[in-house]
Amino acid sequence: MIRLLTMALLCVFSANAISHGMSAEDQARILNAGHLEYMHLGATHMLSGYDHLLFLFGVMFFLTRFRDILKFITAFTVGHSITLVLATLWGITANYYLVDAVIALTVCYKAFDNLDGFKKYFQMSSPNLTSMVFIFGLIHGFGLSTRLQQLPLGDNGLVLKILSFNIGVEVGQIIALCVMFVILLAWRKTASFHRFSKAANAALMMAGGLLLLMQLHGYLHTAHPHDFPLNQDDHHHAHEDMQRTLAPISNTPKTFDLGTNSFPGLLPEQQKEQKYQPDEHSHDGEHYHSH
Incomplete structure (x- = not known):
């Protein structure tokens, strides 16, 4: 049972x-x-x-x-x-x-x-x-x-x-x-x-x-469709953006800095765990972009 x-x-x-x-x-x-x-x-x-x-x-x-x-x-x-x-x-x-x-x-x-x-x-x-x-x-x-x-x-x-x-x-x-x-x-x-x-x-x-x-x-x-879109692709990115605001171990923001090629605020050993991989994709099948 x-x-x-x-x-x-x-x-x-x-x-x-x-x-x-x-x-x-x-x-x-x-x-x-x-x-x-x-x-x-x-x-x-x-x-x-x-x-x-x-x-x-x-x-x-x-x-x-x-x-x-x-x-x-x-x-x-x-x-x-x-x-x-x-x-x-x-x-x-x-x-x-x-x-x-x-x-x-x-x-x-x-x-x-x-x-x-x-x-x-x-x-x-x-x-x-x-x-x-x-x-x-x-x-x-x-x-x-x-x-x-x-x-x-x-x-x-x-x-x-x-x-x-x-x-x-x-x-x-x-x-x-x-x-x-x-x-x-x-x-x-x-x-x-x-x-x-x-x-x-x-x-x-x-x-x-x-x-x-x-x-x-x-x-x-x-x-709140703009903040929480129902479109599957936009929905995924909305949750992805919310997850991206927190580091996996601490509450430290982990936005990638293209100038220093690093994640500001993370310890060196945490930097190794984080890799910036641009996600190239398209929302309309023609124009591709990455985050």
């Missing part, structure tokens, strides 16, 4: 995980799509929605009775259906990186609750879980809506398109919950569940925290 959690975390931290959203292929495929295509898109989007799945995993973690599972999942479903449908229908949107950052906080919250953090650190009972799951469902639904609104939905049959997508989301959610239920049911029968349940929820909280940082990083690229 620990290996499975580790693999899940690695998937979350991968470069592909950051791209969770509506791709250019999705946008092209949905132009003349029918309701079945919208359902399929909703299901696949939910199944690839690592932030939604992590939250649901946290909700399911200690639930053993089917009645409790049904109650909390119903509250979550009603919540995210409300905001998904209404926000999309009324065109209410926001920066999806910020919305996903809040969703990441819901993952941290549920892990904190599973660790009994409210009693340990605040000497209080946990807030009513049904109400919190409903409220968090509203947030998750708004996140789904911001992604859905990236598609060219048009005006014809808009309500049915939204409902079809929402039905697909529910289908994907049921599939994910069934898998989680089987895994947790089998794990609870072993001694390792009680031994590693705290570690698992600590890992869940860490995953939520790293998701939060990833989404805030994405927000910087959209809110």
